[in-house]
Amino acid sequence: MKLVTAIIKPFKLDAVREALNAIGIHGMTVTEVKGYGRQKGHKEIYRGAEYAVSFLPKVRVEIGVASEQIDQVIDALTGAARTGEIGDGKIFVMPIDQAVRIRTGETNLDAL
DSSP states (O other), X not given: OEEEEEEEOGGGHHHHHHHHHHTTOOOOEEEEEEEOSTTOOEXXXXXXXXXXXXXXXXXXXXXXXXXXXXXXHXXXXXXXXXXXXXXXXXXXXXXXXXXXXXXXXXBGGGGO
């Protein structure tokens, strides 16, 4: 089992959700986050004054998947989240040692 964490642009969330649903992934956790990478923020003008926005709004999507699905999930995420512009995001894949569904007590793949 793997935990896939994707940091994406907020307006791409619906496209990512639809792409994951299309390959049979129906559960995810979504968190609004702020951060920056190579783009290092940007400048905006507010009431005539220019100021730097160091942390850009992003969305963190976390998905637990079977190891066999990882390539399909990464393809779906990159296809749906890519704009071709700087700041499209990152995908991280980490192992999951154990998973338990609290309500039923199901474990591992049955819990996903």
